[in-house]
Amino acid sequence: MEYQHILNTIASELSSIQSTGKVASYIPELAKIEYEKFGMHLYCINSGHYNLGDSEERFSIQxxxxxxxxxxxxxxxxxxxxxxxxxxxxxxxxxxxxxxxxxxxxxxxxxxxxxxxxxxxxxxxxxxxxxxxxxxxxxxxxxxxxxxxxxxxxxxxxxxxxxxxxxxxxxxxxxxxxxxxxxxxxxxxxxxAIEMSCKELSIAFMMYANGGKRISDDEQILSPRKVKRINAIMQTCGFYDEAGEFSFRVGLPGKSGVGGGIAAVHPGQYAVTVWSPPLNPKGNSELGMYALERLTTLTGLSIF
Amino acid sequence: MEYQHILNTIASELSSIQSTGKVASYIPELAKIEYEKFGMHLYCINSGHYNLGDSEERFSIQxxxxxxxxxxxxxxxxxxxxxxxxxxxxxxxxxxxxxxxxxxxxxxxxxxxxxxxxxxxxxxxxxxxxxxxxxxxxxxxxxxxxxxxxxxxxxxxxxxxxxxxxxxxxxxxxxxxxxxxxxxxxxxxxxxAIEMSCKELSIAFMMYANGGKRISDDEQILSPRKVKRINAIMQTCGFYDEAGEFSFRVGLPGKSGVGGGIAAVHPGQYAVTVWSPPLNPKGNSELGMYALERLTTLTGLSIF
Amino acid sequence: MEYQHILNTIASELSSIQSTGKVASYIPELAKIEYEKFGMHLYCINSGHYNLGDSEERFSIQxxxxxxxxxxxxxxxxxxxxxxxxxxxxxxxxxxxxxxxxxxxxxxxxxxxxxxxxxxxxxxxxxxxxxxxxxxxxxxxxxxxxxxxxxxxxxxxxxxxxxxxxxxxxxxxxxxxxxxxxxxxxxxxxxxAIEMSCKELSIAFMMYANGGKRISDDEQILSPRKVKRINAIMQTCGFYDEAGEFSFRVGLPGKSGVGGGIAAVHPGQYAVTVWSPPLNPKGNSELGMYALERLTTLTGLSIF
Amino acid sequence: MEYQHILNTIASELSSIQSTGKVASYIPELAKIEYEKFGMHLYCINSGHYNLGDSEERFSIQxxxxxxxxxxxxxxxxxxxxxxxxxxxxxxxxxxxxxxxxxxxxxxxxxxxxxxxxxxxxxxxxxxxxxxxxxxxxxxxxxxxxxxxxxxxxxxxxxxxxxxxxxxxxxxxxxxxxxxxxxxxxxxxxxxAIEMSCKELSIAFMMYANGGKRISDDEQILSPRKVKRINAIMQTCGFYDEAGEFSFRVGLPGKSGVGGGIAAVHPGQYAVTVWSPPLNPKGNSELGMYALERLTTLTGLSIF
Missing domain, CATH: 3.40.710.10 (DD-peptidase/beta-lactamase superfamily)
Incomplete structure (x- = not known):
């Protein structure tokens, strides 16, 4: 299946799902975020950018x-x-x-x-x-x-x-x-409190998929050895006490924030970011996890 | 570097390392294992078997x-x-x-x-x-x-x-x-109490590297979806409270035993088993972890 | 106020209290106990026996x-x-x-x-x-x-x-x-599984109020030094994680059981036992604690 | 045995005991206290004041x-x-x-x-x-x-x-x-940071032995009901995680401080304070606990 087609499939599945999550409300400013926002941006090393919904709207990366x-x-x-x-x-x-x-x-x-x-x-x-x-x-x-x-x-x-x-x-x-x-x-x-869009986060995370190099000009930002370590820590510790569940369902190193964002990478393949404010009881974006699980399932590409 | 050459390099490095680990002694039968035993077996999907030392001697897989x-x-x-x-x-x-x-x-x-x-x-x-x-x-x-x-x-x-x-x-x-x-x-x-050799464990673990198929005859033992789940659990939970350290240093899903064995896989690439009885304070084979860290470093192939 | 009069006052107060406690039900045999049972027996060193209700009916001392x-x-x-x-x-x-x-x-x-x-x-x-x-x-x-x-x-x-x-x-x-x-x-x-009545427990506990001597014949069952230690342990540990509350409200060394009994002593003064099956959320007899709190308040005699 | 004689007996026993405790050193000012200081003051409702050593020197009550x-x-x-x-x-x-x-x-x-x-x-x-x-x-x-x-x-x-x-x-x-x-x-x-002497603390604590009344003029400072509650809390919580041990060995409600002081009461009988800076591993005055254990043993008067 072609990537944009996969994203569209996910979008169509999501349209029939009612999120039961809750937007973070411990500070008033976060509670104001619109519940329905959804963005996704996939950045592949070989084939470039694919996106969905509010993928260029900035949110609190937390x-x-x-x-x-x-x-x-x-x-x-x-x-x-x-x-x-x-x-x-x-x-x-x-x-x-x-x-x-x-x-x-x-x-x-x-x-x-x-x-x-x-x-x-x-x-x-x-x-x-x-x-x-x-x-x-x-x-x-x-x-x-x-x-x-x-x-x-x-x-x-x-x-x-x-x-x-x-x-x-x-x-x-x-x-x-x-x-x-x-x-x-x-x-x-x-x-x-920094704000970035899905697209900007995918571009930033590309260095973790690309052996530590900035893809635009091949500059080595961090050594491959250190990138491997960061990815490993994302894999085991990136999702609070739901790291196992995320690893189990999605199978990618990544990091979530209470703003509803999740950024993840498939080393050697792609960086991907989703944004959907409602959080599950463990504090991770509910629809974001769903979208990423479908992505690795439909592409057949997870690190496992 | 060719695989057998990499294994030989690891062997030569290990010869100059003095293990500070301790053989499991909570039951007398395990305490009897010879401290100096060392075996390693790498089984690549594309290029077959490579081995080192006591790789065909059986030990307690625990x-x-x-x-x-x-x-x-x-x-x-x-x-x-x-x-x-x-x-x-x-x-x-x-x-x-x-x-x-x-x-x-x-x-x-x-x-x-x-x-x-x-x-x-x-x-x-x-x-x-x-x-x-x-x-x-x-x-x-x-x-x-x-x-x-x-x-x-x-x-x-x-x-x-x-x-x-x-x-x-x-x-x-x-x-x-x-x-x-x-x-x-x-x-x-x-x-x-089952006993297997490094080679036998690598053959058994090959199904986790090979999408759930037995490599000898391509029979599907377990669905790819379930294999992905098992690999994810090995990644986050396979090494007691040293799962993060193993992920960080080695970067492969795997499982250790107090008999001194560690079996690990690189999905799509290989299964590998090492055996060295002395355990580090967290209960994992000390030289085994070293050997696997060197393997993923020298091959440049980890899941991260 | 004379002791029997105090017990009668407590009885009259209890008649207007609706217990919200629950009879222990983790084993079927205990769950069968009648909810309304209530017994109390006060045994004073100087003035002998006083009792209330079902004070001679045996229950599970637990x-x-x-x-x-x-x-x-x-x-x-x-x-x-x-x-x-x-x-x-x-x-x-x-x-x-x-x-x-x-x-x-x-x-x-x-x-x-x-x-x-x-x-x-x-x-x-x-x-x-x-x-x-x-x-x-x-x-x-x-x-x-x-x-x-x-x-x-x-x-x-x-x-x-x-x-x-x-x-x-x-x-x-x-x-x-x-x-x-x-x-x-x-x-x-x-x-x-031993069964005793309030009266029998008060007689048994009299040795802790009486410096280790059986009151009937003055025989020394346990040395005063050891009795002091047992009373101290009852004071600090006799009521699960409600020891502080019991000490605070009642102010006597004692011990409770899930059968609904509480036996307590005032060293040098008396032993007292109450029995009422419904337990509060911490596992102690609800009306039993009430009755003892009223006893030390009305007599003005607690160890504090 | 007469009270002053008991205090002298304790003093003579203490002279042959080598404290293994350590003066609190988490702040420099406390660490400066002289290791050998020892004071004790017993204030009986019926018979007045008895003292030992540095009983009128002020220390940090903490x-x-x-x-x-x-x-x-x-x-x-x-x-x-x-x-x-x-x-x-x-x-x-x-x-x-x-x-x-x-x-x-x-x-x-x-x-x-x-x-x-x-x-x-x-x-x-x-x-x-x-x-x-x-x-x-x-x-x-x-x-x-x-x-x-x-x-x-x-x-x-x-x-x-x-x-x-x-x-x-x-x-x-x-x-x-x-x-x-x-x-x-x-x-x-x-x-x-308040500083008081053993004598001053015994006078202050007398209200807890005397039903809430200041002994000098019989003024009711706190109701008997509240005094009972405070004594109960001292009994169960006055000595960090050594409350049971203190209750067990000494058998009095009391409170310790890292300055090396311990004040305790026997309701209806006396207030007593000891001061010796070296602390046991649980943070209570080592010789202070010894002295109080001997006091309740030699007088035969504990609340248990």
Whole structure:
């Protein structure tokens, strides 16, 4: 089946599915997103771009930004990074405070909040102007310099960050946060507030499908060895405590965000992004997971 | 680099590495295994067999048998199987009793002991003579009908099965074990006591690399959809609480056993088995993990 | 206020209270108990016996037997006993399997099931005929040799003992159970199936109010030092995860059972027993707690 | 034996005991305390004051202040207070973050840090000038208006309060902290930095032995019902995860602090305070516990 035809098939299937998910509402700005939005963008190494629906409308990338932050940190540091954050799935529905205590302030992986906060702390220590550097990095890998943050989401999220402040204080008590808590929290929330479209995310994620090279000009952004590691972490840790289910149904390394986005890659083949705001009870886009499961089934291409 | 050359390179690297691991000693029969044994067998879809060292000597496959048991159960039942056992990584160093309690007797996945005990219980309910059926299945996928169990290991393990009996009783109190505890325990320990060589395991695992088909005669043993699911579970749950580390370093779906074996597959490419008895602190073969990491690095072929 | 008058006041208050509790139903034999039964017996050192309602009807003492088992074990062994069971409140709503794992098979205290199973194991190791010895001990402290077990409750409970078998297997895997699991379980369930009336329990518990002496003939059953320890453990651990609430509202050392009984003592003053089958959500007799709270309030006599 | 003679006996026993405990060192100011200090003050309702050693030297009362804070809160509010903090022992060696998560931000009791922080939050909401009110209350119950804080300890503790800030943020995320985190933390640390002598603490604690009345002039500070509740909470929760051990060995309601102090009461009989800085591994004064165990043994007077 040809790719655009597959996307159209998925679109037609989706039209008859009633989502039972709920749009994230823990901050008012996210709750405003229109329930019915749906976008999908597939970017194949060999055959280019395919899209569906609202694929060029920007949305809050939220936790998908954790992949970019990890990438940036791995480009600055080598494996010593993993002394401060582990690479194991958390597997814990009771969230990370518990494991943080047992494991002396070392988060399970860079894609749970605690781990991403440590990555933020590392970037702050390494960079002069972390916010500017982070946006520059995204501009660089997408070739699009007008990507930025939604300042209302940024401000809104700052008001509801007690749990993240709790994680930071706990890790600081174990010595695993080096900078001021307010500064780390501010930078972390900044990253989450970035807005990108499905198309822009697929272009950004193409480097993980393409051995670390920016496809537009073949520039090596990250070494193949490090890309392999990031993909492995996405595979085992990219979907909170639904990593197994996603692996089982979809079979691609990827990362979701509470904004309703999921970006995933098939190494050597393609990058793909879907966006649909209603989330399932585990916090992942309900229709997004459906669409990706159908994609790997209809193409017959998953990593497994 | 040609495959045999890669294996030889790994062999030469290993000769200068001093393992710090420890042979499993919780039952006397396992503790007797010679520390220095090392075997490796690579079976490529396109180019056939490559091997190293003690690759044709049989050893106790232990938990690698959990993959065969899951396969057999999935060939008998469809997704209703996953109402009785989940597919998420356990992520818990404190072992499964804790999660079993929180999650009302539903084990996290089929590759932790609790989950494999549920699979055993299912097979007992479904099959007339589960032990014979299980051996027959292995004979069938390997084409080798003299594979059997080590009865000393079987008897020895029965004497030290209090923790597994504890898991079974707890799950029975939640109604998730249907048969007599003694019978389930007996069948479970039987599976673990099977002995196979690296070569035999690679032949058996080839079906997971080959879309569910037995390569010798192209017979479809399991549907591609179910094979994809099993590979996904191996990827996220195959290495106890080191699944992330294995994924990160090696990047292949696989399963380890405390006998020192690891079997893994690269879908569409190859099946590979290594055997080296000394285990790292997380219970996985230390040199086995090293050898597989070098294999995917030197071939440049991992799923990521 | 005179004691009988206080009991009558409590009775009159209770007549206008509608219990919202539920009779224990995990075994059919217990579920048959009549909901409306209520008995209370107060035995004062100085002024003798006072009673209310069904105070001479026997009921299943269940976990109240744990106090007698601990007493018997302490009369045979000194503080080395507390190497195998701790004396701290468990404080854990998720029950004891979790703590048992963290704490390597050492139960938190002798009044949770795991701890009582260890005490049973100790008594089996120490005594020739533990069941006979145990009944003899109760006959001895009550002066009543026709107290025995309810064999229907005993048989019924044996069929639903998977969770206790799970605890025993786990502790055995840590080496903290010395005898056969079946034998320990059988003896433990035997103790729980003993039937006594409020009056008989108050007479038995009088030794804890009376410095370890049987009041009928002043014989020293247990040293004052050991009685102090047992009372302390009743105070902090006698009511599952409601020990604090009981201490807070009632302020007496005591022990409850799922049969609806509560026995308590005011050292130097009295022993008291209440019986009312409906249990609150934490597993303690709802009206029993109310009656005891009123008793210490109306007499102005609690240990605090 | 006469009381002063008992104290002298204890002193003579202590002279031959080598403490293996360690002075609290998490803040530099506490680490400076002289290891050898020892004071004890016994205040009997009937016979007055008895003392030993450094009984009139002031030390940092630390967590003993939690009893005064609870008392003040209970004098302002009735049982609705216990909707925001429970009265059960925590029983958890892994500290309170875990339970706080499970139990939705409701601390187990007012004597663990999380609970005391909620009490601080309540006092801030209720009082115009909480610091002044708190000192005034202590001046009032001791009759000594020059008791104050050690400002070096106060400043020092503020620098190492990440774990308490973590608890506050977590509880705030559950809505159980109403005021600004910085303000609650500041007031909490202020209370801990108060300095009192053994004699002053015994005088202050006399109200818990004396039915809520200040002994000097018989003024009712707190109702007998509330005093009973506070004593009960001290009994079950006053010694972190050593409450059972203290109850078992000493048998008195009391409260310890990391400054090395322990204050305890025998209702109707006496208040007693000991001070010895070296702490046992559970954080309670090692020689203090010894001295109190000997006191209740030699007097034969414990609540059990």
């Amino acid at each position: 936790s998908i930004s954790k992949v970019f932050a990890l990438t940036r940190a791995m480009s600055l540091l080598d494996d010593e990074l993993f002394k401060r954050v582990d690479v194991e799935p958390s597997g814990d529905p009771f969230n990370s405070l518990i494991q943080l205590e047992y494991e002396n302030g070392i988060p399970r992986n860079p894609f749970i909040n605690a781990g991403a906060l440590v990555i933020s702390d590392i970037l702050i220590s390494q960079l002069k102007d972390p916010k500017k550097d982070f946006l520059d990095f995204i501009h660089n890998i997408t070739g699009n310099s007008n990507i930025g943050i939604n300042s209302k989401v940024f401000e809104s999220e700052k008001k509801y960050s007690y749990r993240n402040a709790s994680l930071l204080n706990l890790m600081k008590s174990f010595g695993n946060i080096k900078n001021d808590i307010e500064i780390v929290l501010d930078f972390y929330i900044y990253q989450c | 938990s690698i048998s959990k993959v065969f048991a899951l396969t057999r159960a999935m060939s008998l039942l469809d997704d209703e199987l996953f109402k009785r056992v989940d597919v998420e990584p356990s992520g818990d160093p404190f072992n499964s009793l804790i999660q079993l309690e929180y999650e009302n007797g539903i084990p996290r996945n089929p590759f932790i002991n609790a989950g494999a005990l549920v699979i055993s219980d299912i097979l007992i309910s479904q099959l007339k003579d589960p032990k014979k059926d299980f051996l027959d299945f292995i004979h069938n996928i390997t084409g080798n009908s003299n594979i059997g169990i080590n009865s000393k290991v079987f008897e020895s393990e029965k004497k030290y099965s209090y923790r597994n009996a504890s898991l079974l009783n707890l799950m029975k109190s939640f109604g998730n074990i249907k048969n007599d505890i003694e019978i389930v325990l007996d069948f479970y320990i039987y599976q673990c | 976990s109240i037997s744990k106090v007698f088992a601990l007493t018997r074990a302490m009369s045979l062994l000194d503080d080395e006993l507390f190497k195998r069971v701790d004396v701290e409140p468990s404080g854990d709503p998720f029950n004891s399997l979790i703590q048992l794992e963290y704490e390597n098979g050492i139960p938190r205290n002798p009044f949770i099931n795991a701890g009582a199973l260890v005490i049973s194991d100790i008594l089996i190791s120490q005594l020739k005929d533990p069941k006979k010895d145990f009944l003899d001990f109760i006959h001895n402290i009550t002066g009543n040799s026709n107290i025995g077990i309810n064999s229907k409750v005993f048989e019924s409970e044996k069929k639903y003992s998977y969770r206790n078998a799970s605890l025993l297997n786990l502790m055995k895997s840590f080496g903290n159970i010395k005898n056969d699991i079946e034998i320990v379980l059988d003896f433990y369930i035997y103790q729980c | 967590s003993i202040s939690k009893v005064f804070a609870l008392t003040r809160a209970m004098s302002l509010l009735d049982d609705e207070l216990f909707k925001r903090v429970d009265v059960e022992p925590s029983g958890d060696p892994f500290n309170s973050l875990i339970q706080l998560e499970y139990e939705n931000g409701i601390p187990r009791n007012p004597f663990i840090n999380a609970g005391a922080l909620v009490i601080s939050d309540i006092l801030i909401s209720q009082l115009k000038d909480p610091k002044k009110d708190f000192l005034d209350f202590i001046h009032n119950i001791t009759g000594n208006s020059n008791i104050g804080i050690n400002s070096k300890v106060f400043e020092s503790e503020k620098k190492y309060s990440y774990r308490n800030a973590s608890l506050l943020n977590l509880m705030k995320s559950f809505g159980n902290i109403k005021n600004d985190i910085e303000i609650v933390l500041d007031f909490y640390i202020y209370q801990c």
